[in-house]
Amino acid sequence: MSPFHYAHEALVADGVPLADIAAEVGTPCYVYAASTMRERIRAFRQAFRGGPEPLFCYAVKANSNLAVIRLFAQEGAGADTVSGGEIARALAAGVAPSRIVYAGIAKTDEEIRFALQTGILQFNVESTQELLRIAEIAAGMGKTAPVALRINPDVAAGTHDKISTGRKHDKFGIPWDEAGEVFALAQRLEGIEPLGLHLHIGSQITRLEPFEAAYRRAVDLFVALRTAGVPLRRLDLGGGFGVPYKDEPRVEAEAFADLVRRLTRGLDVELVFEPGRSLVAEAGVILSQVIYLKEAGGRRFLVLDSGMNVLIRPAMYGAYHAVLPVREPRPDEELVPMDVVGPICESSDVLGRDRLLPLLRPGDLVAITGAGAYGSVMASHYNSRPSAAEVLVERGRFAVIKPHLPPERQFADERIPDWLGGSGKD
Ligand SMILES: Cc1ncc(COP(=O)(O)O)c(C=O)c1O
Numbered sequence: 544m545s546p547f548h549y550a551h552e553a554l555v556a557d558g559v560p561l562a563d564i565a566a567e568v569g570t571p572c573y574v575y576a577a578s579t580m581r582e583r584i585r586a587f588r589q590a591f592r593g594g595p596e597p598l599f600c601y602a603v604k605a606n607s608n609l610a611v612i613r614l615f616a617q618e619g620a621g622a623d624t625v626s627g628g629e630i631a632r633a634l635a636a637g638v639a640p641s642r643i644v645y646a647g648i649a650k651t652d653e654e655i656r657f658a659l660q661t662g663i664l665q666f667n668v669e670s671t672q673e674l675l676r677i678a679e680i681a682a683g684m685g686k687t688a689p690v691a692l693r694i695n696p697d698v699a700a701g702t703h704d705k706i707s708t709g710r711k712h713d714k715f716g717i718p719w720d721e722a723g724e725v726f727a728l729a730q731r732l733e734g735i736e737p738l739g740l741h742l743h744i745g746s747q748i749t750r751l752e753p754f755e756a757a758y759r760r761a762v763d764l765f766v767a768l769r770t771a772g773v774p775l776r777r778l779d780l781g782g783g784f785g786v787p788y789k790d791e792p793r794v795e796a797e798a799f800a801d802l803v804r805r806l807t808r809g810l811d812v813e814l815v816f817e818p819g820r821s822l823v824a825e826a827g828v829i830l831s832q833v834i835y836l837k838e839a840g841g842r843r844f845l846v847l848d849s850g851m852n853v854l855i856r857p858a859m860y861g862a863y864h865a866v867l868p869v870r871e872p873r874p875d876e877e878l879v880p881m882d883v884v885g886p887i888c889e890s891s892d893v894l895g896r897d898r899l900l901p902l903l904r905p906g907d908l909v910a911i912t913g914a915g916a917y918g919s920v921m922a923s924h925y926n927s928r929p930s931a932a933e934v935l936v937e938r939g940r941f942a943v944i945k946p947h948l949p950p951e952r953q954f955a956d957e958r959i960p961d962w963l964g965g966s967g968k969d
């Protein structure tokens with residue numbers, strides 16, 4: 544399928560032309576196709592049919608818009624969270640507390656208290672220090688915290704270094720060889736119910752082998768711990784399933800489910816998965832407008848109204864995202880190489896180098912694909928750029944699920960102190 548076809552198919556699939564959205568909402572904006580999100584979560588759930596159904600906790604960090612979380616909750620998913628803020632979002636979107644898992648290496652006392660009060664399914668605990676803290680707070684509140692220990696399996700995920708989380712020098716989880724000791728401690732602690740083992744080795748993993756290596760280790764450890772008398776009942780195997788941004792293979796739900804079934808056969812266990820990117824990345828584009836087409840230093844630059852402020856992945860990880868014209872290219876139209884750049888005053892604000900595109904004109908629209916995950920959530924206001932609106936499209940209708948925030952609203956809360964001649968108060 545040609546990328547142009549992809550753009551038009553994916554973007555008009557839900558029955559709304561992108562140009563109509565741009566005309567009504569303005570650019571840049573994120574546009575998400577609900578049908579793609581539904582298709583992805585259903586594929587995962589379907590792949591495990593016929594056996595005990597795992598709990599899919601959508602990793603809210605990938606795209607934390609309330610409407611997106613609500614959509615997944617309606618599709619039977621829970622939420623994987625990494626902060627009090629994400630727990631609050633999941634609750635506001637209608638996720639039941641009993642379907643929320645909570646990881647993160649820096650849980651504060653306040654966040655721990657909030658999660659205990661909420662009555663979440665599970666704390667994914669990342670250190671002995673955190674375990675002791677949760678025990679103390681839970682005991683003080685007369686509560687028992689349901690706990691899975693996140694164990695670092697020391698497995699290379701074969702993904703970008705910056706999004707690998709399961710090697711022993713990464714900051715996440717409890718060292719593999721300390722697992723037995725920390726579980727024994729957890730069993731002795733008042734306020735803690737150790738019931739699960741958790742791992743997550745990284746993101747955008749496009750082959751099954753790293754999952755197999757990590758899951759094998761997890762299952763071995765799970766069995767050993769049970770044998771040693773730790774009453775474990777839940778295995779949370781994290782997320783990390785990759786998607787094709789360009790030509791990478793996809794982790795297919797069926798093949799993945801086969802692998803999990805093979806590795807967990809005969810084990811009486813509740814399974815949890817935490818997919819983020821794989822559910823939302825391909826559902827989203829950034830709809831952007833050409834500001835100029837300029838030539839300098841022997842290069843051609845397509846200057847857009849979107850850059851690293853709305854999608855930091857190219858600048859941060861060298862990630863590839865296709866940039867496609869929204870209008871149909873004419874059959875004989877010449878495609879010429881150009882660098883696609885954003886408006887930000889940083890030389891790293893490049894969305895793509897040497898992209899073959901028609902000679903677009905100011906005002907023409909382009910779609911930056913694969914932007915449903917880690918797009919809006921990692922956006923910034925750098926250069927006092929307004930934050931971009933988010934739009935959800937489904938079956939011929941669309942809704943603005945977050946409006947543009949103009950620059951003046953972004954400094955509305957700032958205060959100039961009285962010694963600088965300000966009022967210092969509202
Ligand atoms: C603990 C945990 N679970 C789930 C995810 C979701 O990962 P992904 O979006 O790659 O599926 C992440 C992010 O990498 C994570 O840190």
Ligand SMILES: N[C@@H](CCCC[NH3+])C(=O)O
Nearest residue numbers: 604706746747856916917
């Ligand atoms: N932010 C990363 C993924 C990190 C996932 C969280 N551990 C990305 O855009 O690819």
